[in-house]
Amino acid sequence: MDIIIGKTAGFCYGVKRAVEGAMNEAMEHTEQIYCLGELVHNRQVINKLENLGIKFIEKINDSNGITIIRAHGIPKEIYNIAREKNITIRDYTCPNVLKIHEIAKNFSNDGYFVFLLGEKNHPENIATLSYCKNYFVLEDENDIEQAIKTFETMKINKLLLIAQTTYSLEKFNRIKSVLDNKIGKDINFVVKNTICKATELRQKETEELSKNVDTMIIIGGKNSSNTKKLYDIAKNNCNNSILIETAYDLKNDVDNIKTKNKVGIMAGASTPQDSIDDVVQLLKN
Numbered sequence: 332m333d334i335i336i337g338k339t340a341g342f343c344y345g346v347k348r349a350v351e352g353a354m355n356e357a358m359e360h361t362e363q364i365y366c367l368g369e370l371v372h373n374r375q376v377i378n379k380l381e382n383l384g385i386k387f388i389e390k391i392n393d394s395n396g397i398t399i400i401r402a403h404g405i406p407k408e409i410y411n412i413a414r415e416k417n418i419t420i421r422d423y424t425c426p427n428v429l430k431i432h433e434i435a436k437n438f439s440n441d442g443y444f445v446f447l448l449g450e451k452n453h454p455e456n457i458a459t460l461s462y463c464k465n466y467f468v469l470e471d472e473n474d475i476e477q478a479i480k481t482f483e484t485m486k487i488n489k490l491l492l493i494a495q496t497t498y499s500l501e502k503f504n505r506i507k508s509v510l511d512n513k514i515g516k517d518i519n520f521v522v523k524n525t526i527c528k529a530t531e532l533r534q535k536e537t538e539e540l541s542k543n544v545d546t547m548i549i550i551g552g553k554n555s556s557n558t559k560k561l562y563d564i565a566k567n568n569c570n571n572s573i574l575i576e577t578a579y580d581l582k583n584d585v586d587n588i589k590t591k592n593k594v595g596i597m598a599g600a601s602t603p604q605d606s607i608d609d610v611v612q613l614l615k616n
């Protein structure tokens with residue numbers, strides 16, 4: 332059996348930076364370290380950090396000391412609360428996410444209405460929207476009509492299109508083309524592709540790989556949006572695509588996989604190398 336592991340599988344730059352940063356904070360300080368929200372959408376990584384003594388909290392008001400900010404970022408109001416409460420922030424917001432905040436802020440200040448492509452309740456988008464004055468979140472093509480209606484009632488003649496860093500590039504391009512045709516020529520329509528390069532490369536590689544194998548295994552947290560997207564891409568090209576969180580989840584598929592010749596492996600941006608190694612080991616055994 333050939334096992335092909337995607338070159339872009341596993342931690343992206345932003346997640347690696349946040350996880351290593353959090354580990355260093357935990358090891359360097361004797362006092363309690365807090366982390367606002369799940370640092371990454373991966374149970375195994377969270378367990379490791381909890382074992383190092385990091386306490387995960389849902390609200391900034393629950394913090395009593397040094398507080399880690401995850402790669403997804405936080406709404407701007409949270410920085411203000413932290414300042415008022417004298418909470419020390421260790422900000423590991425990914426620079427790519429900070430770039431979106433900057434774009435959203437600058438264009439909003441300049442009077443633009445913002446169309447944000449992404450999941451309505453994703454923490455990254457909640458943070459981005461805190462920098463927007465007038466906006467609409469589009470999860471997919473089904474939201475286009477309502478988005479345009481909302482935009483039109485505002486009587487604004489400037490529109491910005493941006494996307495969650497992990498949004499599907501294919502969907503972004505599709506929605507952009509529809510909007511290009513529907514938005515009137517009198518509107519100043521600006522498009523900024525804010526999908527991060529790491530996501531783009533990972534999705535492209537997943538597409539290529541899944542076309543050339545007879546089983547595709549996607550490893551990642553069940554609540555990781557970028558992992559789910561990789562699985563959707565794989566399913567479109569390879570009927571035998573499997574989404575798992577750890578090697579243990581493969582137990583029911585082993586007999587089926589044994590009959591295959593070529594297995595591809597991809598992993599989401601928050602999947603640690605250990606989880607990938609465990610799957611490879613299981614397949615080799």
Ligand code: SF4
Nearest residue numbers: 343345425427496527
């Ligand atoms: S997926 Fe991209 S934007 Fe998100 S944390 Fe990783 S590098 Fe940053």
